[in-house]
Amino acid sequence: MFKKIVVQTESKRELIRITSKIQKVAESVKFHHGLIYLFLPHATAGFWLNEDEEGLKQDVLRFFEKITSGSWQHNQIDNNAQAHLLSGLLKPYLLLSVENGEIQLGTWQEIFLVELDGPREREIKIKFIPT
Numbered sequence: 047m048f049k050k051i052v053v054q055t056e057s058k059r060e061l062i063r064i065t066s067k068i069q070k071v072a073e074s075v076k077f078h079h080g081l082i083y084l085f086l087p088h089a090t091a092g093f094w095l096n097e098d099e100e101g102l103k104q105d106v107l108r109f110f111e112k113i114t115s116g117s118w119q120h121n122q123i124d125n126n127a128q129a130h131l132l133s134g135l136l137k138p139y140l141l142l143s144v145e146n147g148e149i150q151l152g153t154w155q156e157i158f159l160v161e162l163d164g165p166r167e168r169e170i171k172i173k174f175i176p177t
Contacts, residue, residue, distance in 0.1 A: 047173075048085075048171040048172060048173050049071050049075065049171075049172045049173075049174075050169055050170060050171050050172065051064075051067055051068075051071060051169075051170050051172065052167055052168065052169050052170075053067070053159055053167070053168045053170065054165070054166075054167050054168075055159075055161040055164035055165045055166055055167075055168060056164065056165050057161065057164055057165060058161075058163065058164055058165075059107055059110060059111075059129075059160075059161060059162055059163075059164070060107075060160075060161045060164065061094065061103045061106065061107070061158045061159075061160055061161075062158060062159045062160075062161065063098050063156050063157070063158055064157050064158065064159050064170070065149070065151070065156045065157045068082065068084065068142075068149060068157055068170075068172065069148070069149055071172055072144060072147065072149065072174070073147065075174060076147075077144060077147070077174045077176075078144065078146060078147045079144060079145060079146070079176065079177060080143075080144055080174060080175050080176040080177040081141055081142065081143060081144065081174075081175040081177060082140075082141070082142045082143075082144055082149065082172060082173070082174060082175070083139065083140070083141050083172070083173040083174075083175060084139060084140040084141075084142070084157075084170055084171070084172055085138065085139050085170070085171040085172075085173070086138045086139070086159070086168065086169075086170055086171075087138070087169060087171065088133075088138070088166075088168055088169075089130060089133060090126060090129035090130060090133050090162045090163035090166075091133060091136075091138075091159060091160060091161055091162055091163070091166075091168055092132075092133050092135075092136025092137055092138055092160045092162070093136060093137050093138070093139070093140045093157065093158065093159065093160065094106075094136060094158040094160050095140070095151070095155050095156070095157060095158070096154075096155065096156065096158065097154040097155070097156065098154075098156040098158075110128075110132050110162075113132075114127075114128035114131055114132060118131070126162075126163045128162070129162035129163035132160075132162050133162055136160055140157065142157075
């Protein structure tokens with residue numbers, strides 16, 4: 047059975063740190079050891095693990111803009127081809143280890159929801175897998 051959280055995004059493209067939200071869900075179910083599987087059932091968003099540094103986040107958004115500039119066929123349908131192209135570079139899932147109740151991340155790593163076609167309400171499904 048999945049737990050879920052909902053994140054309301056505010057911009058067309060943005061990176062939203064969700065590490066503490068995921069950690070709180072793990073604590074609420076008293077999950078101490080195993081794996082957490084995160085699934086994002088959306089075609090225009092993804093997950094990103096990296097440093098929460100403002101300049102880096104701005105660089106990522108600028109990079110996204112550069113690699114998707116141009117004319118795209120899908121834009122004739124609903125004008126969000128760039129979001130679909132970018133989501134293909136990200137993952138709609140993450141698998142993370144939990145030890146002693148703490149999500150195991152690198153020193154500078156944070157979990158981000160990457161919004162590519164907002165603002166929208168995004169649902170994150172969370173599965174706890176004991177090991």
